[in-house]
Amino acid sequence: DKRTGRPKIWLYRDKETNEPKGDATVTYEDPHAAVAAVEWFNNNWLCLKKSNCSNVNFAFRGACNRCGIARPTGASGILGVGGRGKGRAAQESGGISRPAGGGIFGPNDWPCPMCGNINWAKRTKCNICNTNKPGIMRVV
Incomplete structure (x- = not known):
């Protein structure tokens, strides 16, 4: 973010392993873009198990359709709004x-x-x- 100097996407990582937990915080400057992103990604999930994947998977998928890694247990929507869809x-x-x-x-x-x-x-x-x-x- 140019104004604050902080990243616009913050990935939460395990303190011991430094592996991504599957949760993130995303900052938008435009509130309309934020609402559109929630609508687009609601209940879908981002594959973070392999550093070279980062595929967005539909909510119904139990495994990533790009790399085949199983959906992490407890993974909610990629914007943290899982369960509201x-x-x-x-x-x-x-x-x-x-x-x-x-x-x-x-x-x-x-x-x-x-x-x-x-x-x-x-x-x-x-x-x-x-x-x-x-x-x-x-x-x-």
Whole structure:
């Protein structure tokens, strides 16, 4: 931060091991940007187990989809707001919990049955694994 000379992102670390705990404090100059960030990241989590990963994972993932490391126990949303997000019951989304309306997902966005990625409604194939959207037949 230019005004205070302090970092805008503060990672909390274990005092004994100096490993990241999975929690951080983020400072924003613009309050609207702070609200938008909370909305975007609510209940998602940042992989900090490998120094070269730093992947943001959707809340429903139990392991990082980039490096495969298991989600840290007790890891909440990456902005410390975990547990406040809205969610649909797992049975409503094919066994995958995801945020309900008002977030970054629309009512017709769909979870991939193969990899669990949430795809925009307009997609006919998963943008991660190329699996067809459920109900879409592939013409040969």
